[in-house]
Amino acid sequence: MKRKLLASTLLLALSFNLPVCAKNVTLQELQQDVLPANVNMNDSNKSFTKDHWAYKTLENVTKKYGLLVGKPEEKFDGNKPLSRNEAAILLVSLVGKIEQDNYELTEAEKVQVDILRQELTSEINGLTGRMETLENSVESLKGTVSNLEEADKNAWQHSFGEKFKINGALQGKYTGNFERGSDNYASNFGIPYTELDFTGKLHKHISYRALLLPSRAFNNSANGIIGDAYVSTDIIPHHNILLGQTRRPIGYEGMFGPTSINLETIDKSQVSRKLSDIRDIGIRTNGNWKFIDYYLSANNGQGQNVSDNNNNLDLGGWAVIKPLHKAPQFGSLELGGGYYNGKSTYSHETFGFYSGYKFKRYAIRGEYTQKDGYLTANTKAGGWYLHNSYYLTDKMQLIARYDQFDPNTKIGKNDVSEYTGGINYYFKGNNLKLQFNYVYVDDKVGKDSSRLVTQTQLCF
Template identity: 45%
Template sequence: MKKKFFLAASIAFLVFNSTVSAKNITLDELQSSQANFKPAVNITAKEVNSGHWAYKSLENITRKYGLLVGDASEKFDGSKPLTRNEAAVILVNLIGKVEQEKINIDQTEKMQIDILKNELSEEITALTGRVAILEDSVGKLQGSVSNIESNNSKTFKAGYGEDFKLNGSFQFKYNGVIQKGADSSAFPPNFSIPLADLRFSGKMAPHMNYLAQINSQRTWGGASSSTTTGGLLGDVYVSTDILPHHTIFVGQTRIPVGVEGTMSPTALNTIDRSQIARNFSDYRDVGIKIAGSYPIVDYFLGAYNGAGQNYKDSTNNMGIGGWASIKPLYKHPEFGKLELGGGAYRQQNASTTVATRYESQTYGTAIGYKYKKFGIKNEYAYRHGYGAIASDGTIPVAKGMFTETTYDLTKKVQLVAKYDVFNPSNKQKTNTEYTLGTNYFFAGNNIKLQVNGIAVSNMVGKDSKRLMILTQYAF
């Protein structure tokens, strides 16, 4: 960390050719020094005014986390534009501060910093390439920031592209049945590895990245024993961030329906996903997806072959849909974080034979709020077309919702409660799951222990109770 912190100060020294102490450079110092700065290479001095997206992104992130060090009263001066050189140096200081203090930033801000890095790559390259002794550190800065892109990532350069990374995650789970019920056959007592994946990623060219994920799963426990399920390949795509605020994915990705269903299993607050996520949106398909991120809104649009994960198209009817989330409090983080989302997805129903498939539509809404130690979220989903058509020609309908609350007892201990209902048929009966649990974070989501107790009220048959324990390691 000391090396990375020294990097920011060293770059500033090289830029301004003046003596500085080992601290971040303030905006006033940048502006006062710019007049005397004579770059050794031809760098554009194009201004970035206060209305420019890059100016606003730097301002919002540095103000939120207090990363622009100096007097407490110092802030961005909206009446003065930045040059691109100044913006580049501020970005270098920002990244160094994030790494030094191990600050966890949210996904939106990560994307903003990624976009800024690409936008100012020419300036950063020129500023950091002037001293050979900094070459290794600069390569890491230009390639990735470990606390922003992925924790403890390892980067290499080889014939398969630049900034090659190998990441992975592993989960080991025990499911114990306290009281057998109608659903016990789906949750038998056993040990399992619900997640064991490796992810290979890197950069093929400027603004062109790739990722390939290999999944495997194994369950031990009598008749429930299984080998790999759902196919060996998970996310497999090529992506580009050439458009500001956007990333385009081409390949196999998660379909953009719902919130919990599209989350990585390593980020879940409970061991199992909700019933609507398990039944509606926890799967991948082959196609193209566009992700957009702005301070006030995030959105996803996708078009897929409609056949599902690791399958070729057999219907000639695409699946298409999208999801959007707005953030009304993005300018007032002191009031917490509020997100309101909704979306829809239509496709050929894949639960029947090819000859009897028909179009189905899935609709969903979600709301989430986080304030200090307390968090709550709710998600609702409805699908018109769930399973085979009834003998009288009725198209089956399924729907459900869940509400989940969390409380951070300490920095390492989190309490969670979940109310989850699902109606898999036209009959007005539901399966209801009540979950109480505890999460212990040894090292954030990288090393985590989860304990869940679940009581299930089944719409048909006997109720059940089970205890689940999961350990997780990610690198």
């Protein structure tokens, strides 16, 4: 369309913007006044040689005003005749440059150009027609390409899908005991966690994830190396629906908070390790808004990488409200809680509460979780923690946590408390960091312990 408008504009310029002169004159008078005496106006079907008046007109005007477009060697060399179509193209280009750069032609030059326009009217009209045809062809081609692109968006992609990525993580840890206790932490080197994370999009609104945990192959884990494995869709605004294996929606730290690669402490709290850090197979819906996040799920209830052996489903939900979402200058406040219940070998139910606050470099969060049906049908367990962190610099962070867990609330004075203090140094965020934790364990039933743990992490 732009070319069509350009051609029309140039033709109008040729017709109206270059008047012959202020007085009415005949074509014969013009020939006598401004054209060479030997010009023959009746050779309209021939090419223009170097001696032709049309050739001379184009040559003189373009050279005078520096309007000839092209490579330096592409010039009127006086050897090659100029076809009428070539002359028409040059004339249209010439007038376009004059209009664009506001050149002022002399009256004689205006007359010469106008006579040349009359001479080449049929070629110019044909040129305009070809431009329109070309423009229509281009528009048609654009439509075809657009349709193909739209069809491609609606089609399934190749086997890996769009935006296919592989990420990974590797942790190396050393534990040194000052006093070994009932928790049986050994003084040794270890690789506590590794992961390979495969993600991608199969369709505009369909994504997938496959998280492999190779470290479980040699740390005696009964859960297998497959972590998260699901397909998801965000076709509903503000929602993401996951189908497959993922975490149960209970407990902030176990489910929604720090993962193994972005923990501020080397280990999660006791209550998270024992009650809420659990994967299962099922369907989960996540809702994310500025003022509230919520999570609902239905799971088999058998746990990670285990086939279902009954008709029962576990049901659970968790919600977090953000009261300060409209006043971030006062920090970030979150208040949440949830409930989860099910029945496999026996009935069980878990509930918990969480709160967290961040302001500039300081953050504090706490959580309480209780489970009826912990390990056995009649056992009730519970615990809580309070976690503090403060950034001394953009790379150095101090942490302090108190953590208590009671494996059987019906028995008095059998809880275990952990006191953790440490420092983290982030060379490149969580992608490359070094952590030091001192942990003292107060065991009301067994033997107390204390240890110094250091861990380094590399993510890619």
